[in-house]
Amino acid sequence: MSDIAFGWLGQEQEYYAWEKLRETEDVALGEWNGSQETEPGILYSEFSEVSEKISDLSKFYKGRPFTWELERQLYNTGRLPYELIPTHTQDTGNCVAAGLAGAGMKLQVLEIALLGQEEEFREWFVPWIYAVSRNQIHNGMNGAGSTGAWGAAAVNKYGVLFSDDKWVPEYRGTSDEWGNRRQAGSLTNAVYGKYADMASDNPVVTTRLKSVDQVEKALDAGMQLTIASNAGFRVSEYKGLHVYRPSGSWSHQMHITDIRRDPELMFYRMNQWGPGHARPLNEETPGGAWNFASDLEREIKKRGVEIYGYNRFSGHPGDADFNII
Numbered sequence: 578m579s580d581i582a583f584g585w586l587g588q589e590q591e592y593y594a595w596e597k598l599r600e601t602e603d604v605a606l607g608e609w610n611g612s613q614e615t616e617p618g619i620l621y622s623e624f625s626e627v628s629e630k631i632s633d634l635s636k637f638y639k640g641r642p643f644t645w646e647l648e649r650q651l652y653n654t655g656r657l658p659y660e661l662i663p664t665h666t667q668d669t670g671n672c673v674a675a676g677l678a679g680a681g682m683k684l685q686v687l688e689i690a691l692l693g694q695e696e697e698f699r700e701w702f703v704p705w706i707y708a709v710s711r712n713q714i715h716n717g718m719n720g721a722g723s724t725g726a727w728g729a730a731a732v733n734k735y736g737v738l739f740s741d742d743k744w745v746p747e748y749r750g751t752s753d754e755w756g757n758r759r760q761a762g763s764l765t766n767a768v769y770g771k772y773a774d775m776a777s778d779n780p781v782v783t784t785r786l787k788s789v790d791q792v793e794k795a796l797d798a799g800m801q802l803t804i805a806s807n808a809g810f811r812v813s814e815y816k817g818l819h820v821y822r823p824s825g826s827w828s829h830q831m832h833i834t835d836i837r838r839d840p841e842l843m844f845y846r847m848n849q850w851g852p853g854h855a856r857p858l859n860e861e862t863p864g865g866a867w868n869f870a871s872d873l874e875r876e877i878k879k880r881g882v883e884i885y886g887y888n889r890f891s892g893h894p895g896d897a898d899f900n901i902i
Contacts, residue, residue, distance in 0.1 A: 584670030584722040585805040585828045588881030594715070594726035595785065595883075622784050624791045624886070631784070631798045634888070637691055638799035643835045643845075644683045645862045647690040656689060656895075657698055664864035665703065665849035670721030671752040672830040673728040673805065674707035675849040677887075680801040680832040681737060681781060684890050687799050697895035702745055705738035705776060706731055708755035708769055717761025721753075725805045725830055725883040729783040732887075735764065736776040739893070745772065779891055786884040789874045792844065796836040800886035804846070805830035808876045812855045812866050816840050819858050819866040823876070833884075834862070842870040 624631070641647075651657035662682050665675045678701035688694045710727035711718055713735065738745065760767040786792055786802065795802060809825035820843070835845035845867055848854050852863035876882055 583827055583829045584667075584672040585807075585830050586722045586724050587807070587828060588883065591724045591726050591805070591883040594724050594730075598714070598726060598730050624784050624786050624795065627784060628791075628794070631800070631888075632794060634798040635794075638687065639797040641687070641691060641799075643861070644686055645860055647686050648862075651686060651690055651698070657686070661862055662686070664847070664852045664854075664862065666851035667849050668749050669752050669756075671703055671707040671723070671756070672849065673710060673723040673725055673803075674703045674705075674752070676803045676805070676830040676832045676847075677701075677706055677725075677728045677732065678703045679847055679849060680803050680834070680887055681732070681890065683832075683834045684781070684799075684801040684887055685892055687801070688890060688892070689895070691799070694892070695895050696890075696892035699739040699741065699893050702738040702740045702742070703748060704746075704751040704755045705769065705772065707752045708760060708767070709735050709764070711756050712758065712761040712767060713764050715761075717758035719758060721756075722828075725803055725885050726785075728803070728830075729785075729885040729887075732781050733783040734780070735773065737779040737781065737890075738769075738772050738776040739779075742772065742775050779893070781887050781891070782889040784886040784888075786886055788877065789870050792833065792873065792884065793836060793842070793870070795886040796833070796844065798888070800888045802833040802884055802886050803830055804833055804882060804884045806876055806882040808882075810866075810868075814858065815867075817858060818843075819855055819861075821846055821866045821868045821872070823872055831865075833868070834865075837867070843867045844870065844873065 648661050652660045667675050681701045685698050689696050710723045710731040714727040714730045755769050764770045764773050807826050807828050809827040810821035811824040812819055813822045832847050833844045847865035854864050855866045
C-alpha cells in the first residue's frame with residue numbers, strides 16, 4: 578500500500594495539539610446534561626470527565642445489533658439509500674478525515690435506528706474535515722496529513738459538511754486543493770469558507786479515550802470511535818472471523834464501529850482503502866476486520882495511540898414518523 582494511503586502525523590503532534598486545544602476558550606470543556614435531545618455546543622473532553630454521564634447512555638445501546646445489521650434494516654425501510662454505507666477509498670494522505678467521516682456516518686445510523694432521531698442520513702464530506710483540521714484548527718502546514726486531535730476539534734467547532742450540500746465539489750482531488758496551507762487562517766477567506774454556514778449546523782460531541790476499558794464503555798454507550806497510531810496489521814482468519822494481526826507499521830487513522838465478546842472481546846476496526854482491502858467472512862462491512870482487545874491494549878501501551886469517541890451528532894432534520902428498530 579502506497580504512502581498516499583496514510584497521513585497521521587504521530588503521537589507527539591497529537592499530544593501538543595490536544596494540550597493547545599484544551600487551553601483555548603472555544604473548545605473548552607462544556608456543560609453536558611446527558612440528554613440526547615440537547616444541542617452539542619462545544620464539548621471537547623477527556624473520557625474521565627464525563628464517564629458517568631456516558632455510562633447512562635448504555636441503556637440505549639449496550640447489546641445493540643451490529644452497525645451493518647442496522648444499515649440493512651434502515652435500507653429496507655427506506656431510511657438509508659444503500660444496503661451498506663460505502664467504504665471510503667482515500668485519494669491522498671487524508672486518513673484522519675476519511676476515518677472520522679466513516680465513524681460519523683455510522684453514528685448517524687445508530688442515532689436514527691436506535692434513538693429514533695428525526696434525522697436524515699447524509700454522507701460526510703471528507704475534504705472539509707481534512708482542510709479545516711489542518712488550516713483552521715492548526716493554522717496550516719506543508720505536506721499531507723493531520724492528527725486525530727485536529728480532526729476531532731474541526732467537527733466539534735466547525736461542524737460537518739455533507740457531500741450532497743449545494744455546490745459541494747466531487748471528492749477526488751479536493752482534499753489536496755482545500756488542504757493547501759494557502760487556505761490557513763480565517764475560515765472566511767478560505768476557498769471553502771462559503772460552506773461554513775452549511776456545516777455549522779452539524780456539530781458533533783468529541784471525547785478523548787485512553788484505554789481499552791474506555792473503548793469498551795464508549796461503544797456500549799453508542800459512541801463511534803477513531804483510532805490513529807503507527808501500528809500496522811495483516812488480515813488473518815480466526816474462528817470464522819477476519820481479524821487484524823499486528824504486522825509492520827502504518828502512520829494511519831482508522832475507525833472502530835462495533836464490539837463483540839464472543840469468542841472473546843474484540844472490536845471491528847474499519848479502514849478506508851476501499852472494500853477490497855478486507856473481504857468479510859460474514860455480514861460485516863467490507864474493508865475492515867476484528868481487532869482483539871488484547872492486541873489493542875498492547876498497541877496503546879507500546880506505540881502511542883490517539884482515540885476519540887463521537888456522539889450526539891446534530892444532523893439534518895428528517896421524517897418525524899419513524900419507529901425505533
